[in-house]
Amino acid sequence: MTGSMEAATPPTKCTHCHQPMRSPVFCQNCRVINPVPPDTDYFTIFGLPRRYQLDEKELHKRFLNLTRDVHPDRFATSAPETINVTMRLAAQVNEAHEVLKDPVLRAEYLLQQAGGKRPSEEKGAPGGMLAEVMELREQIEEAVSRDDRTALEELRRRVNDMHAEVQETVASLAEAVADQPEAEDLQELRAYLNGIKYVRNLQDLLSDKV
Amino acid sequence: MAYSDKVVDHFNNPRNVGSLDKNDPNVGTGIVGAPECGDVMKLQIQVDDDNRVVDAKFKTFGCGSAIASSSLATEWIRDKTLDEVMEIKNTDIVRELSLPPVKIHCSVLAEDAIKAAVADLKRKQAARPHEKAKEAQPAG
Incomplete structure (x- = not known):
């Protein structure tokens, strides 16, 4: 399980300048955006450890920074393909943030990632x-x-x-x-x-x- | 989304709302829920010595379709034997109430509630081996 997760993890070094990246979607060093697979782990997108406990202020800070960094408006004069990539990344960052900021959605996400069932498949509630x-x-x-x-x-x-x-x-x-x-x-x-x-x-x- | 006339009727005039004594040995209680929407349904049945349902009550906290499904279920299970009760399918409820696909889970909830109530009753009966043994003996 962990093996396959590591295999899917995007590079932690910028493919452009080879500097370490905090988030795989944007290099703060050379300010280049990097498309990542659509199923990229939400924690990875923010460069946060895959843990339930998380620093909500830190998540919010990183969300604001990333949103600004990959904002399609910043790439208005770039090639259409680049603009498409930024639009996709902006949506990915948004979605990841929506899920991670909510404790219940975050737990649900970790459960689904670990191969857990959906509520419609397993309806049981704790006894009593x-x-x-x-x-x-x-x-x-x-x-x-x-x-x-x-x-x-x-x-x-x-x-x-x-x-x-x-x-x-x-x-x-x-x-x-x-x-x-x-x-x-x-x-x-x-x-x-x-x-x-x-x-x-x-x-x-x-x-x-x- | 428009509710069918039958759903509206059950919603406005729900049949058999209420509770039976859950400690009564002849009462079975089923409490089920739909975690997707958070609806909760309680359905209770009371049987006579021949395991025929003499009374049924429900309480549902949920949408109109869930209320209508459980209201209809209590109507249907009255005067039926436990075996007959177990034959009621959610698809029967869907058909009777003309439930749209997004509300099918409400009928599933009602079927689950019936099954849970019967299971509870059977658990109680199994815990009374004495009377059970007497019943099992052929008459005469």
């Missing part, structure tokens, strides 16, 4: 979670019908705690999957990512009501 979500929904419904603000506030606290807990489990599982994907971790991460969707729906429901 659906029943708990169902009960919370019923309690929210009741509190809304009584217009019980105190109860809703309490329910919101419970749901937020639940979200934090699931998020923590997702983080540790995603880290394990990024490091060394074991079948068991893949399955469990799938279940928790399924689960977090229900909890987020509860949060949305509460933010509408409270």
